Amino acid sequence: MRKIPLKLKQLQILEQRSTLGETEEKEKEKLSRGYAGELEFDKILDAYVSGLDVYHLKDFRFKNDDARDLTKVVSGSSEVQIDNVLAAGDRIYTFEVKNFAFDLIYGSKNWHFTGGSEYKDLSMQVNRQRSSLNFLIRDGGFNYEVISHLVFVNPQQTIYNMPNLKNLIVPSNMGRRLAKICVSNRYDQSSVVDYLDSRRLVKSMYDLPANVSFEALRCGVFCYRCDSTAELERVNPYKYCCSSCTKEFTVLEVILVLIDELKTLNESWEVSPARISAFSGGAVSSSTIRRYKRDGRILL
């Protein structure tokens, strides 16, 4: 399973529990578009690798220890994040997924918007991922040549001037390219995959607490299934319901959502029955939460 980016989850919660500024709205839109694109590509890739002996690592993050990497010095960041690493056909592939709503003009150095202004250098991002992953793999004593791809998943988007490069995938060539790439490994590739997994960063340096205090949050119980900013309605003493998507919640589910929201916004916050109850706007009493805790149904 691919996990929803922490920042996106925080913004979804903050949309219900505060008022998002214009910048945050834009960021939420951008992150949810990117995440939707990654899920879309997962679905496509899953279909191609189904039944095959391959390994698919999603959202692979690692620390770049390559002292020779000059881009690291320039950008100041030592963390590399790769949307997809695929070990197939005894090769290692990466796929960087872009779900852009706007058209672009390809350039070997710089990409441009159709209006003429310059967009960032997408090839450089992919090259950096490739060289960092190459280094990581060599560092583990393995010998593979990483083959990197830039994938544009949005069928509504056009890339103008697109050369026929093997590492550029768009909806019109995706089927043919993936059919070639997705073949079973002939040899056991578990050791390189285990090694990569062992180098995986559990916590990203970009996963930061939301910039908000507990006191500034709107209290109440909300639906996590949809973006509705309306509070859940209490149907009976044991059940809540979202008036927007009609999803029903038991009291236990409501408590678990509240705990998850608190931990998502700021993992250093104390999560006590009294705080959860206050966060619920009094919808769930602290004695109820304590009872669930005693019964071992929630862990605090």
Ligand SMILES: [Zn+2]
């Ligand atoms: Zn809902």
